[in-house]
Amino acid sequence: SNAVRIAVLPGDGIGTEVTEATLAVLEPLAKRHGIGLATEVLPAGAFHYQATGDAFPEASFRAAEAADAILLGAMGWPGIRYADGTEIAPQLDLRFRLNLYAGVRPVRAIPGVPVALADPRARDIDLVILRESTEGLFFSRGRGLVTEEMAEETLRITRAVTEKLARFAFRMAERRARQRGRRGCVTLVDKANVFRAFAFMRSVFDGVAREFPGVAAAHHYVDAMALDLVRKPWAFDVLPTENMFGDILSDLGAGLVGGMGFSPSADIGDRHALFQPAHGTAPDIAGRGIANPTATLLSAAMMLDWLAARGAGQGFADAAGELEAAVDAAFAGGLRTADIGGRDGTAAVARAVAAKFGAS
Amino acid sequence: SNAVRIAVLPGDGIGTEVTEATLAVLEPLAKRHGIGLATEVLPAGAFHYQATGDAFPEASFRAAEAADAILLGAMGWPGIRYADGTEIAPQLDLRFRLNLYAGVRPVRAIPGVPVALADPRARDIDLVILRESTEGLFFSRGRGLVTEEMAEETLRITRAVTEKLARFAFRMAERRARQRGRRGCVTLVDKANVFRAFAFMRSVFDGVAREFPGVAAAHHYVDAMALDLVRKPWAFDVLPTENMFGDILSDLGAGLVGGMGFSPSADIGDRHALFQPAHGTAPDIAGRGIANPTATLLSAAMMLDWLAARGAGQGFADAAGELEAAVDAAFAGGLRTADIGGRDGTAAVARAVAAKFGAS
Ligand SMILES: CC(C)[C@H](C(=O)O)[C@@H](O)C(=O)O
Ligand SMILES: CC(C)[C@H](C(=O)O)[C@@H](O)C(=O)O
Numbered sequence: 001s002n003a004v005r006i007a008v009l010p011g012d013g014i015g016t017e018v019t020e021a022t023l024a025v026l027e028p029l030a031k032r033h034g035i036g037l038a039t040e041v042l043p044a045g046a047f048h049y050q051a052t053g054d055a056f057p058e059a060s061f062r063a064a065e066a067a068d069a070i071l072l073g074a075m076g077w078p079g080i081r082y083a084d085g086t087e088i089a090p091q092l093d094l095r096f097r098l099n100l101y102a103g104v105r106p107v108r109a110i111p112g113v114p115v116a117l118a119d120p121r122a123r124d125i126d127l128v129i130l131r132e133s134t135e136g137l138f139f140s141r142g143r144g145l146v147t148e149e150m151a152e153e154t155l156r157i158t159r160a161v162t163e164k165l166a167r168f169a170f171r172m173a174e175r176r177a178r179q180r181g182r183r184g185c186v187t188l189v190d191k192a193n194v195f196r197a198f199a200f201m202r203s204v205f206d207g208v209a210r211e212f213p214g215v216a217a218a219h220h221y222v223d224a225m226a227l228d229l230v231r232k233p234w235a236f237d238v239l240p241t242e243n244m245f246g247d248i249l250s251d252l253g254a255g256l257v258g259g260m261g262f263s264p265s266a267d268i269g270d271r272h273a274l275f276q277p278a279h280g281t282a283p284d285i286a287g288r289g290i291a292n293p294t295a296t297l298l299s300a301a302m303m304l305d306w307l308a309a310r311g312a313g314q315g316f317a318d319a320a321g322e323l324e325a326a327v328d329a330a331f332a333g334g335l336r337t338a339d340i341g342g343r344d345g346t347a348a349v350a351r352a353v354a355a356k357f358g359a360s
Numbered sequence: 361s362n363a364v365r366i367a368v369l370p371g372d373g374i375g376t377e378v379t380e381a382t383l384a385v386l387e388p389l390a391k392r393h394g395i396g397l398a399t400e401v402l403p404a405g406a407f408h409y410q411a412t413g414d415a416f417p418e419a420s421f422r423a424a425e426a427a428d429a430i431l432l433g434a435m436g437w438p439g440i441r442y443a444d445g446t447e448i449a450p451q452l453d454l455r456f457r458l459n460l461y462a463g464v465r466p467v468r469a470i471p472g473v474p475v476a477l478a479d480p481r482a483r484d485i486d487l488v489i490l491r492e493s494t495e496g497l498f499f500s501r502g503r504g505l506v507t508e509e510m511a512e513e514t515l516r517i518t519r520a521v522t523e524k525l526a527r528f529a530f531r532m533a534e535r536r537a538r539q540r541g542r543r544g545c546v547t548l549v550d551k552a553n554v555f556r557a558f559a560f561m562r563s564v565f566d567g568v569a570r571e572f573p574g575v576a577a578a579h580h581y582v583d584a585m586a587l588d589l590v591r592k593p594w595a596f597d598v599l600p601t602e603n604m605f606g607d608i609l610s611d612l613g614a615g616l617v618g619g620m621g622f623s624p625s626a627d628i629g630d631r632h633a634l635f636q637p638a639h640g641t642a643p644d645i646a647g648r649g650i651a652n653p654t655a656t657l658l659s660a661a662m663m664l665d666w667l668a669a670r671g672a673g674q675g676f677a678d679a680a681g682e683l684e685a686a687v688d689a690a691f692a693g694g695l696r697t698a699d700i701g702g703r704d705g706t707a708a709v710a711r712a713v714a715a716k717f718g719a720s
Contacts, residue, residue, distance in 0.1 A: 076553075084556055084559070085552065085556070085559040086552075086553055086554055086555070086556070086559065087553035087554065089553075089554070092554070114478075115478070116477055116478065116479070116590050116591065117476055117477060117478060118474075118475070118476060118477060118478040119476070137497075137515065137555075138554065140515075140555065141554055141555065144555055144556030144557045145556075146556050146557065146559075146560050148519070149518060149519045149520070150516060150517060150518040150519060150560075151516070151517050151556060151557035151560035151561070152514055152515065152516045152517075152557060153514070153515045153555050153556070153557045154512055154513070154514055154515075155497065155500075155512065155513045155514075155515060156510060156511070156512045157510060157511050157512075158509060158510040159508070159509050159510060160509070191604070191607075192445065192446075193436075193446055193447035193449075194446055194447065194449070194452070194498065194501050195446070195497070195500060195501065195504055195513050196444055196445070196446070196504030196505075196506050196511060196513070197504045197506065197511035197512060197513045199444070199445040199446065199506075200506050200510075200511035201511070222607075222608055223607045223608050223610075223611040224611065226586075226608045226609070226611045226612040226615070227611040227612065227614055227615040227619070227620065228615070229612075229615075230476050230590070230612060230615030230616060231476065231615050231619065244551070244604075245608070247551075247582075247583045248582055248583050248586045248605070248608055249586070250583075251583040251584065251586045251587040252586040252587065252589075252590060252612060254587055255586070255587040255588070255589075255590030255591050256590060259587070259591065260587065
């Protein structure tokens with residue numbers, strides 16, 4: 001068949017719950033748009049590590065690598081860790097092994113979902129943190145030097161990856177200007193006032209900016225950006241940044257628009273792409289059917305959109321648009337999950353969203 | 361005389377304006393409390409670099425080192441930079457050269473000053489970001505490796521400094537519980553789930569925590585903390601963290617409670633201490649008399665408090681308390697600076713604050 005192959009890694013805790021809800025929505029959506037989605041569920045994660053000693057079986061990795069796209073729930077669990085004390089995180093392995101350098105983390109106010117800021121302009125928040133996801137401080141993952149008296153990690157920034165990230169950012173800003181009416185502005189977030197590596201990053205970014213005269217380019221120090229994301233997040237569009245900075249700023253951004261339950265993400269490379277909610281496995285609420293699957297649904301919409309851009313066909317683009325619109329309509333219509341003080345559980349969200357596109 | 365000696369480094373841009381306003385308030389305050397303050401104004405900063413080729417004359421450094429405390433305005437200027445492109449920042453040199461490891465950055469909602477969050481509990485925000493200020497990623501300042509194709513920086517965490525920082529944090533929490541009725545909780549902010557250096561930092565912190573059984577100790581990942589500082593900042597007390605993380609989180613915190621104009625700071629070592637507003641030189645408004653001096657006034661209150669704790673006498677403690685209370689009373693009474701949409705300029709703030717303790 002010519003179905004698009006999706007590798008599904010539900011993972012641990014609520015990862016499995018939000019994935020199930022999302023697959024339940026994707027099925028009728030795909031039918032409606034006449035698009036073929038062949039899903040294959042693969043084992044990986046902390047409980048798999050506990051059971052087998054292997055957090056990410058090579059067979060799962062190979063299948064994910066061979067698929068057209070990867071949909072991931074969440075992985076990791078308190079008390080189940082690698083020998084060096086760090087977290088079980090096959091999602092990080094995927095970023096590194098598949099060179100998924102562009103960590104796309106949209107921060108968008110969803111109609112009906114409470115925003116954190118008092119200023120009414122907060123309802124207009126629609127920006128993207130573009131977290132470089134393969135180097136920066138995370139280059140050092142598993143490489144840290146520890147002695148009795150001190151420990152060191154290495155932050156690395158390369159020209160090659162910075163150029164790719166910058167091009168990705170400018171193309172995204174062009175597309176957002178066309179499709180969403182954003183003003184087309186890319187702001188590099190760095191700390192070039194103190195570190196040579198960030199002055200280097202900035203100069204590489206500036207070189208790429210000259211290839212895109214139609215898009216405004218700017219710089220912002222990371223500390224000033226943390227301030228401005230609290231003071232005027234509606235003023236920003238696309239924000240490429242170093243891996244660790246992006247990790248921090250994207251969670252800050254999630255906090256502005258309802259929390260991790262509403263924050264989708266994608267990790268995109270030149271050939272592969274991984275889509276997952278920004279949240280973790282939420283041990284405190286796992287197994288109770290109350291996890292908010294919205295971030296995963298929106299991640300799935302990003303996946304369909306990416307597949308469309310890769311040539312899978314207009315049906316994918318239409319399905320992506322309809323899925324995002326259905327999520328918005330469901331919350332605008334009064335849907336309220338537990339994380340925002342409501343009573344609608346995981347399955348209820350899936351039903352409400354599917355109902356919006358006529359699959360009830 | 362037995363006056364306490366304050367080295368004053370006004371610096372550049374609004375640094376000079378907020379310093380002048382603060383000295384104008386300190387004078388009558390000192391008189392009222394019968395405390396002797398001998399101030400010596402010292403040259404340093406970007407304009408001094410432009411004029412002389414030296415951003416921080418050795419004579420200024422020696423005088424600052426010999427003083428009982430250092431009060432700094434702000435330093436740096438766009439377009440005036442060191443040869444490697446990084447910022448003119450004698451304040452960083454002071455942190456390193458005087459081993460000012462404890463960067464104390466209070467985040468407190470001041471009565472009358474608008475807070476950013478919609479939740480009414482935001483009025484109860486009263487926490488301290490404790491930014492380690494001599495190592496972490498900033499260990500790498502001036503040491504970064506740059507080639508044609510890549511750049512690297514080194515993040516370093518030592519046992520010795522982490523132990524000191526942790527003890528400082530627990531003592532501060534004890535003191536805040538006693539004096540401000542806070543609940544006494546120290547939360548280390550790290551990224552121990554990914555980096556060995558942070559797992560190391562955490563284990564050193566845990567060791568110190570056992571010396572303080574009366575204070576609750578907790579850990580939080582830096583990304584989760586960025587989220588929680590937006591979602592429930594009122595839940596936190598003392599937050600020690602790595603240098604770069606503290607830089608980011610303290611600006612985030614400033615954004616919650618009115619911005620940089622309301623954010624004081626101190627950099628404290630075993631023998632020396634530096635007090636300065638968290639803001640920069642604000643080239644856009646410099647020279648217009650509209651800069652908000654509140655952060656500097658509150659930094660001066662921290663300085664008096666620190667001098668009292670170092671044995672300068674009860675008059676210093678009283679003066680510190682009165683200065684902070686006068687700032688609160690002035691804003692509660694309707695004072696409004698330009699940064700929060702008002703019309704009260706630098707000198708007007710100084711007058712209003714001084715008037716609150718009867719020096720009009
Ligand atoms: C779980 C953790 C290792 C991961 C990261 O730091 O990248 C997470 O915080 C994220 O943002 O995807
Ligand atoms: C001006 C800059 C070098 C400085 C820093 O990064 O420490 C500032 O942001 C601060 O927070 O004091």
